[in-house]
Amino acid sequence: MTQPLLQLRDLHKHFRLPAAPFAPKPILRAVDGVDLDLMKGETLGLVGESGCGKSTLARTVIRLHEPTSGSIVFDGQEVGKAPEGLLGNFRRRVQMIFQDPYASLNPRMSVGDLIAEPLEIAGVGTPAERRKKVAGLLDRVGLPSDSAQRFAHEFSGGQRQRIGIARAIALEPDLVICDEPISALDVSVQAQVVNMLEDLQADLGLTYLFITHDLSMVRHISDRIGVMYLGKIVELASSADLYHRPSHPYTRALLSAIPVPDPEAARAVEPMQGEIPSPIDIPSGCRFRTRCPLATELCAKVEPQLTDIGGGHLAACHFAGELAQQANGVRAPLQERVQ
């Protein structure tokens, strides 16, 4: 078996929240034990609702946050605990595309300077060579070549995201972490950007960690999909398999909530109850049990682990096997089948 490009083992990122003096500081467990293998050239989608720790995971992997514990192994090298000064190679080979194309581009820098910045920091080429390279990158992401002298605020959201992408691929990285790159864009622009990301992947052999909450888009772009809930991955499978037989009740609830652009279509909606619990006070046992229609006493006591339910399909639910079998049939109200 080939070595994964990125390997996360029991990765934790906890934040200490401010508290009154002498009171114990509450701990927010944003990422709470994530294991993940990312193969070279694949796209791993990561989905989950707001506040589940997707973005924190992305920012921890790229070392914008220091991991609290656990390891990040990139191409055989441990980078989770390396000091910033020794990250040079990692910084060059891993890049990030940000969610907000307005906030992620410095308004005081011209587009040319923005795209050339990673090259400049890495010390690649002379200024003239960098200008040439920037022109090539602009062309590649479909922006007019005179954009280099202009400023980011003169562009639309989609164009700005293209600038962000050009900046991310400037150093020809191996891994690109896309933190909801399309959620701030119009639907028509989303498709263009996603197609461009796919083309770039094919041309440059990129590996994507693609974070989103858009379930229909993630299916289109991902080879594998991980579902995150309260700082943990609860289900991980190839994208076809995940949509075909979702084996965690949370995944099922998410999938049933995908809007269908057809007002006539009948939908078997399984509404989820309640809000996502606070990551400061994570429920005992299975972290989804407070909202799960299937929760039993077992769920409150024993935390289910990610287990293979066949064909590399991992799910962390005591009833994953039954759910998987049931999913092979028609989508029916969940409650009846289990009882």
Add this chain to the structure above:
Amino acid sequence: MTDISPEMWAKVPAGEKAAPIPPPAPTYGQEVRRRLWANKPAVVSIVFIVLLVIAAFFGPYLSPHTYFKQDLKLANIPPFFETYAVTDGAGETTRFFLNASNFNLYEVDAEGNMLGLLRGGRKDMIKKSQPYEFGDQTLTLDYSKLPVRLLLEDGSEVRPSGWSWNRTYLFGTDQLGRDILVRQLYGAQISLTVAFVATLVNFFIGVFYGGIAGYMGGKVDAVMMRFVEIISTIPLTLYVVLLMVVFDSGLLSIIVAIGSVFWVDMARIVRGQILSLKSQDYVAAARTMGASPARILTRHLLPNSIGPIIVTLTMLIPSAIFIESFMSFIGLGVTPPLASWGSLTSEAVETLRAYPHQLFFPAAAISLTMFAFNFLGDGLRDALDPRVGR
């Protein structure tokens, strides 16, 4: 979707104009200039400041007077006066004016140029009068009761023939007979130099101190900001007096004093800006590229806080001018014969009751300059704030 069917195209009916294409959106710089230009007090202030700087640095070369040359015979001359004209038997007319505060007569010509002090005869100390001879005419200056009067031989009073501006000393002279206008221009030079140098020092120390405190955050920030608080509690006057012990009294110690204390405001403002900007995504993006803290600070954080920095600078200039004037006023400033607005003010206060014009000019200069910089600072703050306007 890209195809538009032929029947959807239509000609614009004759006489109707097509929708105009909007011009390109103005850039941030153009917007700032437009908003600043629309702010009339700020524009007037800019014009005033530019004129002041030109006058301060080139004006003294155009004047025949120097700031240090004394002429005790022509001391305390006002900028305008009432002239008298006396014609003697030979038909020669002598014009002069009476300085009512020191009872001297000064000869002037018809345009108002100063010709010199008129010499009178022996003073009669008992009758409190002094004779002045003009050819065959004799005038008596009677100062036995105020206001003083000029009497002809027959006892009738001479009336002034009219008002005239002082063409030789436009702002008059001080009690040592030095031209107030030139001294004022030199004072402007000193006040502006102190203001700009001190502000520049504040800018560099404040921006870097605040930038580092804001960017590092945490304990470093806490320690650095406590130090700022300690510095801001030192009374400036005491501090300047102490500095005079180390350096000599003069320009240097004032600049050092202002420069080493006033940066705390700048540091606080820059720190606040950096604290709020450093959580922006573009800073995170720079960090993922491996940018060093110095690069993030100089390329990303400081350029984006330039607006508040400029505003703080323009607000620092008037307070530096004021502090310099105040220090000179209480005698801790520039050494004579150098003049600054503050020392001019304090000299003028000594003769305030007799010659109020000596106080008027430096006081007006200080007030107008502070007004101008404050208006400019306000205007810049409004113009640089992207939330205003549109």
